[in-house]
Each structure stands twice: as structure tokens, then as C-alpha cells.
Amino acid sequence: MGGSGFHPVGRQDKMEITINGQTETVAPCTLSQLVRQKGLDPHGLVIEHNLKIIRQAQWDTLQLRENDTLELLSFVGGG
Amino acid sequence: MQQDGLDIGGRRFSNRLFTGTGKFASKSLIPKMLAASGSQMITVALRRVDTGASKDNILNYIPPEVTLLPNTSGARTAQEAVRVARIAREAGCGRFIKIEVIADMKYLMPDNSETLKATEILAKEDFVVLPYILPDLILARRLESAGAAAVMPLGSPIGSNRGLKTAELIALLIENCTVPVIVDAGIGRPSQAAAAMEMGADAVLVNTAIATARDPETMGKAFSLAVQSGRMAYRAQLAPERLTAQASSPLTGFLQS
Numbered sequence: 001m002g003g004s005g006f007h008p009v010g011r012q013d014k015m016e017i018t019i020n021g022q023t024e025t026v027a028p029c030t031l032s033q034l035v036r037q038k039g040l041d042p043h044g045l046v047i048e049h050n051l052k053i054i055r056q057a058q059w060d061t062l063q064l065r066e067n068d069t070l071e072l073l074s075f076v077g078g079g
Numbered sequence: 080m081q082q083d084g085l086d087i088g089g090r091r092f093s094n095r096l097f098t099g100t101g102k103f104a105s106k107s108l109i110p111k112m113l114a115a116s117g118s119q120m121i122t123v124a125l126r127r128v129d130t131g132a133s134k135d136n137i138l139n140y141i142p143p144e145v146t147l148l149p150n151t152s153g154a155r156t157a158q159e160a161v162r163v164a165r166i167a168r169e170a171g172c173g174r175f176i177k178i179e180v181i182a183d184m185k186y187l188m189p190d191n192s193e194t195l196k197a198t199e200i201l202a203k204e205d206f207v208v209l210p211y212i213l214p215d216l217i218l219a220r221r222l223e224s225a226g227a228a229a230v231m232p233l234g235s236p237i238g239s240n241r242g243l244k245t246a247e248l249i250a251l252l253i254e255n256c257t258v259p260v261i262v263d264a265g266i267g268r269p270s271q272a273a274a275a276m277e278m279g280a281d282a283v284l285v286n287t288a289i290a291t292a293r294d295p296e297t298m299g300k301a302f303s304l305a306v307q308s309g310r311m312a313y314r315a316q317l318a319p320e321r322l323t324a325q326a327s328s329p330l331t332g333f334l335q336s
Contacts, residue, residue, distance in 0.1 A: 019126075019129040019130070020128065020130070021313070026152065030178065036103060038130050039127075040128060040130070041136045044138045044170045044172060044184070045128070045141075045170070046125075046166045046167075046169045047168045048166065053166060053169045055169065056171075060285055066114025071127065071327065072127065073125050073128060073166055074126070074128050074136065075123040075124065075125055075126075075136075075137050075138055075147075075149065075167075075172070076100075076124050076125070076126045077100040077101075077102065077103060077106070077109075077123070077124065077135055078099065078101045078122055078123055078150055078152055079099035079102070079122055079124075079152075079237065079238075079286030079287065
């Protein structure tokens, strides 16, 4: 995608994605890399990527793209 | 008496007190409460991760032998509950789900019709579905037909500690349901938990009354003993009530002056 005509200045080094309703600017990365960057415990962590649940086994290969929407969810206390 | 386990979703529970993880002053109280009470199933909720907050994972405070019962709190419709349930299962913590569909924020009353819709969908997807309901026999029968693993009628509003205000309606469920009846919500005292078990409830779920007690660990144990006592009394069959007195001591052979 970096060499396509959509990005005349060359490969993007930053992109905007939405995480839990907040827009964030991040460097291109996989889902696994994002989880590590955020310091999140993967135990019990669930991720929806563009409304689709992504199994943990696929986190390594899922490359995030501009305007992706992520929901990061985990368990909390509740009755 | 012979073994008295409760079978739900392919698991056998020897302890009929189910608990919750909400409202504890510190998460470190949860494993202490679980050890003291012997509770074998505990609820958790699913929420967006706060990436700026503490990374203290609640799952690290729940021993692996305790069954997790994720709830769908926050869901206002069947569709939202189904979405939460699917996400919860994907978290890798089993297939139990407490359906909680609430649109009324004053009394936190469950929406029975949306709860039925969610149960129909999730039971077909092989979830172990435990719907939280306002006690209604007709609904309970529909939930059974839809494949619910139990029904969970409320005693009084969530967190109110007001006890078994719906006792007469819960009694109808106990009398007629083929799936376990678990009294959930509103139980504020061990004596109320015992009363529910004496009536024939299969289990009770208590969160607020334990978590917000001054000493949750000891209160967990108190509830557990009350549940055991109530269950034992139910199985022993209570003696009948009478309007008039019936002497316990013989009325003949008195000492004469």
C-alpha cells in the first residue's frame, strides 16, 4: 500500500485508528504489537476489530490499517 | 443424607451459594471470600478496557476451579446481550452466561421479553444460559423451552438488600420449573438466603450483601452456612404450621399437690 498512488509522500509512518471510541494516532503495527504497547494483560482480553471478534491466535497476523475501529474489552467486578 | 449436588451446564456444584465480584473495596478480598464461603461460581462483568488505568486483572483473583459466570450487564436489548455473551465466551472463560437485560435504571428491573429473545439465541449457540428475571411462571416456562439452564428470579431490586419481596412468585417457579431456580438479587441477610433455600430454591446468588459488609470474608462464610442450613431444612421437610398451640410436653401425669 505504501507504493500506491494514494500516498504520494511515501509509506505512512502514522495512522489514525479508533480504540474504545477514542481516536488515536499510532504507528503501523499488528494487533499483538498494539496490545503490548498498551501494556495490556492478554488473559481474558477480547478484541473486536471492525465489529468482528478476533481470536488471540490471529492477533499476530492482523495488521492494523488507517481508520480501523477496535473495541478492547476485559472482565471487571460485577454481580 | 445422600449427595446433594446441583448440576448446571455439565458441572456439579456442591456449594449452593453463588457470589459476585462487584463492589468489593479491594479485589484482594475476593479470593478470601471465596475460600471462606466455598462458593464455586462467581459473576463478572465485561467492560471496555481503560488503557490509562491500573492493569489489575480481576481474573487473577479468582481461583481456576471456580466457575466464571459473566453477566451481560450494560445490555439494554436482546441484541446487545447476545453481543456481550459472544465476546465473553471469546475471552476463553467458558460458556456460562448470565443474561441481564436492563433498560430501567431506577429499579434495575430486567426486561423479561428481551431476556427471552436473548436466551433463545444463545441456547442455540451452546451457551449455558442463566437468565436474570422478574419472577413470572409463564416466562419461566418459555425460558425452559428455549433451553435455559436455570432461571434466576430476583428477590428484590439489585443491591437493595430488601430480601424476598417476591417470595410468593418465586414459590410458583420452584413448584413448577424443571430447571434449577436460583434466587438472585436483593438478598441482604443470611437469614433471607436461608429462607429462600427452605422454600426449595436450588441456589442463591449474593453479591452486594457480602461485598459491602464490613467484613466480606466472614459474611461470605455466614451466607454459606445459612444456605447449607436452609437446604438441609428443605430436604428434611419442615413440620407443618398450625394456627393453635399443640403442647410439646405430655398433658397428663402432672405432679399433684
